[in-house]
Amino acid sequence: MPSGRLSVVVTRRLPDVVETRLKELFDVRLRDDDTPMTREELVAALREADILVPTLNDHLDASVIAQAGDQLRLIANYGAGVDHIDVATARQRGIQVTNTPGVLTEDTADMTMALILAVTRRIPEGLAVIETGQWKGWSPTALLGGRVSGRRLGILGMGRIGQAVARRASVFGMQVHYHNRRRLREETEDALQATYWESLDQMVARMDVLSINCPHTPSTFHLMNARRLKLMKPSAVIVNTSRGEVIDENALTRMLKAGELAGAGLDVYEHGSETNADLRALTNVVMLPHMGSATVEGRLEMGEKVIINIKTFADGHRPPDLVLQSMD
Structure with a gap:
């Protein structure tokens, strides 16, 4: 576990309340605009961060995860679905994956x-x-x-x-x-x-x-x-x-x-x-433009789960929403 505050990279704009809380707790790099990262930007983030906070638009397949730095230890997904993440490859590299189930x-x-x-x-x-x-x-x-x-x-x-x-x-x-x-x-x-x-x-x-x-x-x-x-x-x-x-x-x-x-x-x-x-x-x-989960309450609760998963991990404990394997 790195010393000091964990380096967290967030791939998309999140609600202001969530971003503010992340900044209070971690050394966080936020996204300036609300567009998905390119593949190259994702790889760069994986090489830089201790923890990555992606969304469903970020396709973290085996070839992308293979380029992660040794310091990356947690992918704290902002969302319930993890079909965009190769969970098996992440676990093989010692990277834990969490999600935000139930709130939507x-x-x-x-x-x-x-x-x-x-x-x-x-x-x-x-x-x-x-x-x-x-x-x-x-x-x-x-x-x-x-x-x-x-x-x-x-x-x-x-x-x-x-x-x-x-x-x-x-x-x-x-x-x-x-x-x-x-x-x-x-x-x-x-x-x-x-x-x-x-x-x-x-x-x-x-x-x-x-x-x-x-x-x-x-x-x-x-x-x-x-x-x-x-x-x-x-x-x-x-x-x-x-x-x-x-x-x-x-x-x-x-x-x-x-x-x-x-x-x-x-x-x-x-x-x-x-x-x-x-x-x-x-x-x-x-x-509709994928707005089934688009409520203020839901997005804030997703952010709370992400923060709890990261904080629990940082404290040396098992995150509550740990994804054990890819869904099949």
Whole structure:
């Protein structure tokens, strides 16, 4: 452990309160502008810092981590997902990795329900009519959406966020179904009024709304591929607030254009910020700029977890949010 204050490099702008606290505790280098570091800048930071605080935009693969200096001992990720970090390589080099789980559960679940409502009730189309001055008054047949109450919601991934979505959906009168790598305890299922499906294929074929709430791992890449998307009912809606790579975006776009799916609500995309132009042009698709976790409260709580992980590590103890292995 280096003597004196630890050298911490932060790769993106963080909320002022978080940055101020980091400066009070550590020898910290902050980012002047809110743009991702280049690969070269990341490597330079890894060679300089005792601790790196990256975000999901920073791709720390094996070749980047291999260039880290011997002094780097902790990667304190600002975010829950760690699929952008080669955790195994980091651990081989004696570098610990932490994340910020749990604090974004409610915010992301709120956004999932917002997207379900936005797509099924055609809210963006209504906004467009107002914003373009086309609205001429109420009409009994204009912008008819669908009632969410009574619809079957299939949740793919029943972790913290999936369960939070289930609780909200039940209040809206939706029937909750789920597929998960492991079945929940019976008492948890009962509390959520959720029906488990061992077969993902059978579940998606019967749902009115499908919510993607599983992480991106090698085993979930394109889990919703073209074959599985085609199992969905033409009247069904798919919503994704998890990771874009879980859905084959090209196949999804083709089906939406062909009317083989009723709509989609997306907050994440297969290629990050590079969104599909054909997808953007569709009126039955609601697209958001990865803002599912974007609340003041959530961002501050993420910062608090980062600081606690660093401080615990600096004090010679095991950080509370230590990531033990890559997700698979």
